[in-house]
Amino acid sequence: MAENMTMDAAAYTGNGTERERVTLPAELFDGTINMPVMHQAVKAYLANQRQGNASTKTRGYVTGGNQKPWRQKGTGRARQGSIRAPHWVGGGTVFGPQPRSYAQFVPKQVRALARKSALNARAREGALLVVDRFAFDAPKTSRMAGLVARLGLEGQKVLVLTDGVKPNVFLSARNLPTVHVMPYGDVSAYHVLWSDAVVIEGPAIGHELTPIAEEPLPDKPARTAKPAKAAKKAARRAEAEDAEARPAKKRATKKAAAKKGAAKKATAKKRAATSGRSAAKKKTAAKKTSPKKKGK
Numbered sequence: 001m002a003e004n005m006t007m008d009a010a011a012y013t014g015n016g017t018e019r020e021r022v023t024l025p026a027e028l029f030d031g032t033i034n035m036p037v038m039h040q041a042v043k044a045y046l047a048n049q050r051q052g053n054a055s056t057k058t059r060g061y062v063t064g065g066n067q068k069p070w071r072q073k074g075t076g077r078a079r080q081g082s083i084r085a086p087h088w089v090g091g092g093t094v095f096g097p098q099p100r101s102y103a104q105f106v107p108k109q110v111r112a113l114a115r116k117s118a119l120n121a122r123a124r125e126g127a128l129l130v131v132d133r134f135a136f137d138a139p140k141t142s143r144m145a146g147l148v149a150r151l152g153l154e155g156q157k158v159l160v161l162t163d164g165v166k167p168n169v170f171l172s173a174r175n176l177p178t179v180h181v182m183p184y185g186d187v188s189a190y191h192v193l194w195s196d197a198v199v200i201e202g203p204a205i206g207h208e209l210t211p212i213a214e215e216p217l218p219d220k221p222a223r224t225a226k227p228a229k230a231a232k233k234a235a236r237r238a239e240a241e242d243a244e245a246r247p248a249k250k251r252a253t254k255k256a257a258a259k260k261g262a263a264k265k266a267t268a269k270k271r272a273a274t275s276g277r278s279a280a281k282k283k284t285a286a287k288k289t290s291p292k293k294k295g296k
Helices: 035-048 108-125 141-150 167-173 189-194 227-289
Strands: 008-012 018-023 128-131 158-162 179-183 197-201
Touching (some): 158 189
Antiparallel strands (some): 008 018
């Protein structure tokens, strides 16, 4: 359903500095939102991603079973003709899956209408942003992460649509799991509906925005430290260090106690030896000084 309404979107520089809002082209953003067409396009896209490799063997492809397992009569068992029969363990499968194509064809006009409807839906929600130009001299993931943070899209699924193929922009976002970069001409309704926010380069939709003065983009986005987690980590490290230091302390105290005991034993032995020597000296001195008894 077309409502012939003019729509605008927030505009930013390549470094994420906000600038004046831009009017979206009326031929693309006219308020059309066709739900059945979007459903058909998304369903066909998902079906076309299936490989259809599931395969099972019928009884004609199972190995063995060329002869009758046992004779027809006289065994007391049920008659059987082949061990490849479906009711046998290891036998063939009846009506099992076979390799097939799940492809669904959607006309070009229907695909275009679905993409237009998806973009209009994001524009109505205010989730469509315009960037004047992506000037990436070299791939740098931190720069793309900083741009996403400046746009206020952290934690959201972001679809970045460039004006043509830009390898540096694609490589800068390749390691960001919630950011997907692709050329504007390759986008489908599925990709637009997958995302929470769509960032479009201005020239892709016919907007040539003049550059303005802007703040430089930091290489790394500022990370907010969480004191509770930091305190927990510090406590865990302290506990681990204490646990490692306890056995060493016990060994040191045991060694010190053993040394003290050995020193005490040595001093006791020395004292006993000196006391024995002094007693022997006293005895010898007493014998020398005492008068000799005369014989009768």
